[in-house]
Amino acid sequence: MKKMIGMAVLLLCFCGCTKDNDAIYYPVGDVEIERGGPALIVEEGQVPIIRSYNNEDYVLDTVAQYPNNPTLGKLTFMIDLKNQLADEEVSGFNGVGKSKLNMSLGYKNGNYLEKSQVPIYTSPDVTTRYAVKLRLKGELTLSGDEWMIDYVYAQLASLFQPYPPSSFFAEVFMCKGGMKFGTFDSFRRTCTFDISYDRSDLSFSQLYFNMFVNLAGQKRENRIRLRIDKESFLEIYEQEETV
Numbered sequence: 164m165k166k167m168i169g170m171a172v173l174l175l176c177f178c179g180c181t182k183d184n185d186a187i188y189y190p191v192g193d194v195e196i197e198r199g200g201p202a203l204i205v206e207e208g209q210v211p212i213i214r215s216y217n218n219e220d221y222v223l224d225t226v227a228q229y230p231n232n233p234t235l236g237k238l239t240f241m242i243d244l245k246n247q248l249a250d251e252e253v254s255g256f257n258g259v260g261k262s263k264l265n266m267s268l269g270y271k272n273g274n275y276l277e278k279s280q281v282p283i284y285t286s287p288d289v290t291t292r293y294a295v296k297l298r299l300k301g302e303l304t305l306s307g308d309e310w311m312i313d314y315v316y317a318q319l320a321s322l323f324q325p326y327p328p329s330s331f332f333a334e335v336f337m338c339k340g341g342m343k344f345g346t347f348d349s350f351r352r353t354c355t356f357d358i359s360y361d362r363s364d365l366s367f368s369q370l371y372f373n374m375f376v377n378l379a380g381q382k383r384e385n386r387i388r389l390r391i392d393k394e395s396f397l398e399i400y401e402q403e404e405t406v
Contacts, residue, residue: 194316194327194340199362203294203400211296213284215246215258216396220301223262223391228384237313240266241275241325242374242389244299244317245283246397255285258372258397262389267325280323282369284399294363294400295319295336295370300392303345303376305352310380312347315354316340317374321367325375336365363402372397 227240245260252259265279286293299317316327319337328335337360345356378385 192341193343194338195343196328196332196335196338197360197362198336198365199295200364202361203296203363203402205400209400210250211398211400213253213256213258213397213399214250215248215256215398217247217391217393219393221247221261221391223264223387223389225264225387226384227264227266227378227387238378238380239325240264240376240378241279242376243279243281244372244374244391246395253284255287256283257281257285258283262391264387275323275325282323283372283397284370286368286370289366289368291366292363292402292404293365293367294402295365296361296396296398296400297372298357298359298395299374300357300394301390302356303354304388304390305378306386306388307380307382308352309382310378310385311349311352312354313377313379314341315344315356315374315376317344317356317358317372319360319370319372321369321371323371323373336360336362336367363400370399 223242227238229238242262242264244262245258247259247261249256249259265275268274268276297319303312303315305312317337317339318324318328318335320328320331320335322331322334324331324335327340328338339358344358345354347354376387378387
């Protein structure tokens with residue numbers, strides 16, 4: 164009889180997890196993926212087709228709220244990272260301008276509005292090979308005692324993915340999350356980060372660069388402050404064909 168009760172409880176646990184299917188909130192752990200060839204050695208006079216950067220630090224200060232759902236527990240949003248300046252306008256480049264915060268449509272499903280799913284760059288020729296150099300430095304801070312940072316990760320990919328890479332691993336060029344992303348201070352409720360990526364021989368028709376954040380808390384809303392240091396930048400080089 165005890166065995167039957169134990170089996171029933173175990174089956175109920177498995178069924179509960181399957182029914183909930185809350186995949187966006189599965190533990191992420193540390194993630195560090197860097198795909199591509201060796202770093203591009205920039206020759207004298209060689210310039211990137213895109214160079215986006217900041218003249219000064221800038222801050223994104225906003226309130227995160229549960230969208231249309233009063234359930235407390237976890238909340239996922241993304242920060243669409245865009246630098247303020249570029250050396251010159253480039254067709255297909257959508258990275259100029261300040262960052263903005265985009266909430267998911269539901270606290271469980273992680274869906275985002277179509278206007279939030281915009282690539283930072285669209286390539287005119289899928290056969291072109293690229294090299295990407297970037298640095299993302301700054302600090303993410305929560306204001307209240309009711310919330311904590313569950314996990315944070317930054318992702319450079321050819322598909323829009325609000326999850327760490329799994330099914331579409333081949334489409335991800337760079338992903339850094341958990342302790343591989345930055346240093347977490349639970350007392351100050353901050354995440355300090357300084358990540359870099361420098362790889363060549365990349366091919367894509369579109370390129371996404373986003374930072375995803377998952378919060379856990381016991382309040383309807385919380386103020387979030389993101390500081391991006393001026394040392395941050397993004398460069399994209401078009402590689403010459405080798406004979």
